[in-house]
Amino acid sequence: MMQPNNNYSAWSTPQYTHTQFSALSPTERLRYFCQLAHLAPSTHNTQPWKFHIDPDNMVIEVSLDQNSVLPASDVAGRQSIISIGAAIEHIRIGAEYEGYAVTIHSASADKTSVRPVPKDPQHVSRVPIATIALSPQMNAPSHAESGRAGAIFSRKIMRAEYKRDQPIPNHVLEEIQSCVDTDTITFHTLTDPLRRQAIAEFQAQADGFVINNKKFSRELGDWLLENDTSSPVGMPGAGFGLDDTQAMRMHRALSGDIPLEPEDGLRFSLAGKEYIEKTPFIGVITTKGDTVDDWIHAGRAFERIALTFESHGISHAMHAGIVEVRLINRMFAATLGTLQSLQVLFRAGYVKKEEDLRRPHSPRLPLEAVLY
Ligand SMILES: Cc1cc2nc3c(=O)[nH]c(=O)nc-3n(C[C@H](O)[C@H](O)[C@H](O)COP(=O)(O)O)c2cc1C
Known part of the structure; x- marks a missing residue:
């Protein structure tokens, strides 16, 4: 299959060991967590999220790019926000894996503010959705959480036939x-x-x-x-x-x-x-x-x-x-x-x-x- 450009390089993001991660600066750490968020699934692969990092306070602000909300298949903005929820979860899992306690504050966005708008690439239309604050903690992630952290790098939506007779254990x-x-x-x-x-x-x-x-x-x-x-x-x-x-x-x-x-x-x-x-x-x-x-x-x-x-x-x-x-x-x-x-x-x-x-x-x- 032809992949003629760099559009797939996000999938080469490494999963840092704790030692590699500890050598990163606060800015590099937050960028890394945004990169993990960017590997999340999104409706029609619109990637409707935008991130702002504040390394002084170890905070990531997550917003919706309202220009990305699709007018026919996402009339309420629900699918875009569910996608952003998935991206937030990637940050939470990735940051806890690397030893942070994660606090997520919702921006309590109003439903009218996340609906599709007439497309205007000149006009940036960002709607704050949540802020994610990270603080160091000592707890090691559970085996299940480590499994989820690793899965961020390999996951993909699989639109294929599954084996009917092989149940989930x-x-x-x-x-x-x-x-x-x-x-x-x-x-x-x-x-x-x-x-x-x-x-x-x-x-x-x-x-x-x-x-x-x-x-x-x-x-x-x-x-x-x-x-x-x-x-x-x-x-x-x-x-x-x-x-x-x-x-x-x-x-x-x-x-x-x-x-x-x-x-x-x-x-x-x-x-x-x-x-x-x-x-x-x-x-x-x-x-x-x-x-x-x-x-x-x-x-x-x-x-x-x-x-x-x-x-x-x-x-x-x-x-x-x-x-x-x-x-x-x-x-x-x-x-x-x-x-x-x-x-x-x-x-x-x-x-x-x-x-x-x-x-x-x-x-x-x-x-x-x-x-x-
Ligand atoms: C909220 C949401 C709704 C989605 N709805 C569908 C769907 O109805 N049918 C489908 O085939 N894929 C659906 N997807 C999967 C996306 O198309 C997929 O995440 C996107 O193309 C990126 O591919 P990836 O997840 O494999 O990286 C949905 C994903 C999200 C997050």
């Missing part, structure tokens, strides 16, 4: 249950075939809506890119298992340059459905409220779970369509039997085809572009 499920903060979110695990089938149907409907809705599909086309793209943001088709020709065709068809063949649309909506039908594990995160803080908590919890899976060699993928297509969201919540707000739906399992594990990572902006 109980000790991993226990580790997951013990790492979620049940004061801030509710974590539902679904492993029974009946509910999995129902969710698969919802997924097909959500994907069908996306593909048949011009605004949604054009936006997806702008972000689902050719494999040799020079863009540091967005999703090269290889991450969906598409070869160079398929990726180019899908990008052009969704963008409206060439007609979208009916079978392309059908294949798109059936793929998600099939993946869910075959997955041994579905996780859903809901919250009591539906505020920006709830979205941050959901993003943090999701990423903690995702890194736990990754540390045990278990893949995961996200399915935001069910959350974002409103009618389906409500029907799904009823199936789940909850009155809480649906935030994140993902699946996890062991990849069926070994070669899928060798798919390239997704690109990242240079670190300088996300610092202010």
Whole structure:
């Protein structure tokens, strides 16, 4: 697969040993933690975060770049904030691993301030989301936390078929249950075939809506890119298992340059459905409220779970369509039997085809572009 530029160099970030880390200056340390945050997943790989470091006080300020919020698929800004929650969790895990106590203060952003805005690259539109203060502590990280810290460097979203008959081992499920903060979110695990089938149907409907809705599909086309793209943001088709020709065709068809063949649309909506039908594990995160803080908590919890899976060699993928297509969201919540707000739906399992594990990572902006 062609990777003609430096857009993938973020994945060569080393995991510093404690001795290597202790030789870094305060500025280098904080930049390193921002780099870890930058390896987090984000909706459509928009990387909607911006970081400001204050080495005198060992503080990182995390903001949303409102220009990055996608108007069709992220109308409320929820997906962008969940992404930022995941980035915050990377900082928390990375900093605790290197011997810091971490205090996270929410900036209590208002929901109206995180919605998409008309795109204007000239106008920087930063919304403070949280400040993260680091102070030295002596506690060594647990084995599970060290596993999560290591997983930051290898993690990737795996949109592939998982082995239906290979369940997640109980000790991993226990580790997951013990790492979620049940004061801030509710974590539902679904492993029974009946509910999995129902969710698969919802997924097909959500994907069908996306593909048949011009605004949604054009936006997806702008972000689902050719494999040799020079863009540091967005999703090269290889991450969906598409070869160079398929990726180019899908990008052009969704963008409206060439007609979208009916079978392309059908294949798109059936793929998600099939993946869910075959997955041994579905996780859903809901919250009591539906505020920006709830979205941050959901993003943090999701990423903690995702890194736990990754540390045990278990893949995961996200399915935001069910959350974002409103009618389906409500029907799904009823199936789940909850009155809480649906935030994140993902699946996890062991990849069926070994070669899928060798798919390239997704690109990242240079670190300088996300610092202010
Ligand atoms: C909030 C959020 C929602 C996402 N929704 C989807 C989704 O619906 N379908 C999908 O295939 N990937 C989804 N992703 C995965 C992103 O596309 C992926 O994180 C991004 O392309 C970067 O790739 P990486 O995570 O492998 O580094 C989502 C990620 C986040 C954080």
